[in-house]
Amino acid sequence: MNATNARPDSHRVVVLGAGYTGMYTALRLAHRTRGGGVRITLVNPSGRFVERLRSHRIAAGQELAHHKIRDLLAGTGITFVEGAATAIDPAARRVTVDGTAPLDYDTLVYALGSAADTGAVPGADAHAFTLDSPDSAGRFAARTTELAASGGAVTVCGGGLTGIEAATEIAESRPGLRVALISSDEPGGMMGAGARTYVRRALDRLGVTVESGSRVAKVLPGAVELADGRTVRSDACLWTAGVTVPPLAADAGFATDARGRIVVDAALRSVSHPEVLAIGDAAAVRMAWGEIHGACQSGVPTAQQAADTIVRLLRGKPVRPFRFGYVHQPVSLGRRDAVIQFTRADDTPRRAYLTGRAAVAYKELVSGSPLVVYRLSRRMNVSANFFKGGRATRRPAL
Incomplete structure (x- = not known):
């Protein structure tokens, strides 16, 4: 210009x-x-304004306010094209x-x-859910509702802040599920020692199993395969590891x-x-x-x-x-x-x-x-x- x-x-x-x-x-x-x-x-x-900071709550089955973009622009003179x-x-x-x-x-x-980088690991694009939109988070929530009654197993891949929020929210909202947080590093590794310890205690308190120190090698229809050869049962996988x-x-x-x-x-x-x-x-x-x-x-x-x-x-x-x-x-x-x-x-x-x-x-x-x-x-x-x-x-x- x-x-x-x-x-x-x-x-x-x-x-x-x-x-x-x-x-x-x-x-x-x-x-x-x-x-x-x-x-x-x-x-x-989309015509909806998405609060990405709260998408993990949709994945846990919670309802969030529906904000229309046209309403947020009302009276501004801005033209909205959907x-x-x-x-x-x-x-x-x-x-x-x-x-x-x-x-x-x-x-x-x-x-x-x-958006979530589901192309980085084989099978993630086909078998993992993401938080990229309310619809995708909502589909994951619907799946976990089905699984909660039968004691199903859920995996959250990615130990950054988004993964921690999703794992704890799901575990608290769906006590019938077995929730595993899979991370190549310690969850919350970017935090100081005191905050990391607090996060780990919260995960333990909510019954979240932490699989750290091994990266995900493949996402399968009913499991997550780790680079060290182990597999973790996964009836539903939520992908929060990396973006594109x-x-x-x-x-x-x-x-x-x-x-x-x-x-x-x-x-x-x-x-x-x-x-x-x-x-x-x-x-x-x-x-x-x-x-x-x-x-x-x-x-x-x-x-x-x-x-x-x-x-x-x-x-x-x-x-x-x-x-x-x-x-x-x-x-x-x-x-x-x-x-x-x-x-x-x-x-x-x-x-x-x-x-x-x-x-x-x-x-x-x-x-x-x-x-x-x-x-x-x-x-x-x-x-x-x-x-x-x-x-x-x-x-x-x-």
């Missing part, structure tokens, strides 16, 4: 993806350009969307996020990294196509302390940066570099317990962590905060980047 040639009275912005990042970019940009003639189009395959983006033509600045006419853009915000991004950006010819994420500059513009901004899981973002990993905690601040960068360019102002640092690793352990590991800017653990009821309240506040920010953003500028990393992000990325 060329700031000197931008025409705010006719500038077309297309945002691909209405998850945590795409939704916030569109809402913040709409408020900041209100009355300026900027036309914003938000594209998403459909999947299937191709991008950067030369023509055009996006092809299933079931609709092509969309032309002056600025494109690429916020397509990520859509191939759309690489197929379009944008500069991408080895994982298919768009490589961006300090202001989150594509290094090969500066009229494209990439945010959230779809972007390869580097800070001075290292590379940002996918999480709502880091994704929403990238959305704020994208909206503000577009506004500055439209107004002929120089862009500002993105600054961000991690604050915490919040993980629920069922409905009545949680642990919050506080971190340094680079996401390494500090000594401090929070547990019990205070941690439950903290986690619920964190999980519910995006919707609060969205609703406020329709009327005012609301910052979602509370901690910019301090001294750790004041120097440029290497």
